[in-house]
Amino acid sequence: MEVYDSIVVGAGIEGSSTAYHLVKNGHHTLLLQQFPLPHSRGSSHGQSRITRMAYGSDDYYTEMMKEAYKLWEVLENESGTTLYKKTGLLVVGKVGDDQIDGTVRALRKYSLPFTSLDGQVLRQKYPMLNYPEDIAGVEDHSGGVLFADKALAAFQGQFVKQGGILRDNEAMVDVSPGDIVTVKTNKGSYRGRNLVLTVGPWATKVLPSLGIHIPLKVLRISVFYWKEKIPGTYGAETFPIFLEDNAIRNFDVYGLPSLEYPGLYKQCLHSGPEIDPDRRDDTDSSWVLDAIKQFAAEHFPLLEAHPAITETCIYTNTPDHDFVLDRHPACRNIIIGAGFSGHGFKLSPVVGKVLSELAMQKISSYNLSYFKIDRFPK
Structure with a gap:
């Protein structure tokens, strides 16, 4: 039987x-x-994701984002596809908040372009927002929109173009560890010198069978699209991507300018009900809609009262919202990437590089101490 250098599930x-x-x-x-x-x-589905350079107090992510931008550009050139639109990012919060001050510190530390806005300037520059003067803003000029579906297709297309084998509609049913790992699916059996598991929310089901118990929570995220009362008000040419930290129940609210659907602004809460990924629709998330409607009515007065379209996505969160990028403690040729906590997409070029380095047993390009499996109490 053929032996692959690496199998990625x-x-x-x-x-x-x-x-x-x-x-x-x-x-x-x-x-x-x-x-x-x-x-x-x-x-990983959908048309768009936010990208930004600064990560507040989490310097290690800002460091990784510097390379992520470069690697996205490489993928654009290889695939001949536009994957990124620069719009800038507006972060809002109370003066002195960690999100505001941490963003400024990170942008200064890495000599990245930004603009600080006090409450008065924020209200003047963005009259389509409604915030009191004790709310300030920071513009990260590197922020923008990643075209998610196109990015995913570009990675897969370049993988196949360079000789990789991609098999879809084929579910893994068993793993037999060893110097050569055997992966059984519903259609066949494969052998590899290394196995990389990037199974998203199904990590909660796959990893325990391999003796890995990470306290992951799988959440269903509602993504809302709101019609503009005045077309173009929140469009990509005039309005940046948006972030308010701890906006609702200590969860962030994100927004993306009207880009995917003409005249519809994209907004979502960075949380939702916990679910089983195989029964994602069995949970009531009406509280999310009620909360985000109240938020939009208060702070985005030029959006209609009710969302025009609702879509869903899944987050798989770790308790500290940092990723897991590590080897299996007992099976060193099994590599695990999990718990991307709703902010992994923008970093995926670097995550893929790191996981590939682990599989190839190369020295990592980054300090991976933040991403170890054993950081969680047993």
Whole structure:
């Protein structure tokens, strides 16, 4: 039976990026995906994601984002596809908040362009927002929109173009560890010197069977699209991507300018009800809609009162919202990427590089102490 250098299970953005980096480094690589591609059952679908350079007090993410921007550009050039639109990012919060001060510190530390806005200037520059003068803003000029579906397709396309094998509609049913790992699916059996597991919300089901118990929570995220009362008010040419930290029940609210659907502004709460990924619609999330409607009515007065379209996504959160990027403690040729906590997409070019380095047993490009499996109490 053929032996692959690496088998990657899970062809979301993290797994597809990992497979892409492996094949670029000469690894004979198999990428497996349980659903037919493209699909909307996980965390990587949809037309757009926010990207930004600064990560407040989390310097290690800001450091990784510097390379992520460069790697997105490489993928754009390789695929001949536009994957990013620069709009800038507006972060709002009370003067002295960690989100505001931390963002400014990170932008200064890495000499990144930004503009600080006091309450009065914020109200003057963005009259389409409604905030009191004790709310300030920071503009991260590197922020923008990633075209998510196109990015995922670009990673997969380049992977296949460079000799990778992609099999979709093929679910993993068993793993037999060893010097050569055997992966059984509903359609066959495959052998590899390394196995990378990037299975998204299904990590809660796959990892315990391998003796890995990470306290992951799988959340269903509602994504709302609101019609503008005046077309173009929140359009990509006039309004940046948006973030308010701890806006609702200590959760962030994100917004993206009208871009995907003409005249519809995208907004969502960075949280939702906990779910089983195989029964994602069995949970009531009406509280999310009620909360975000109240938020929009208060702070975005030029949006209609009710969202025109609602879509869903899934987050898989760790308790500290940092990723897991590590080797299995007992099976060193099994690599785990999990718990991307709703902010992994923008970092996926670097995540894929890191996971591929682990699989190839190279020295990591980054300090991975923040991402260890054993940081959680047993």
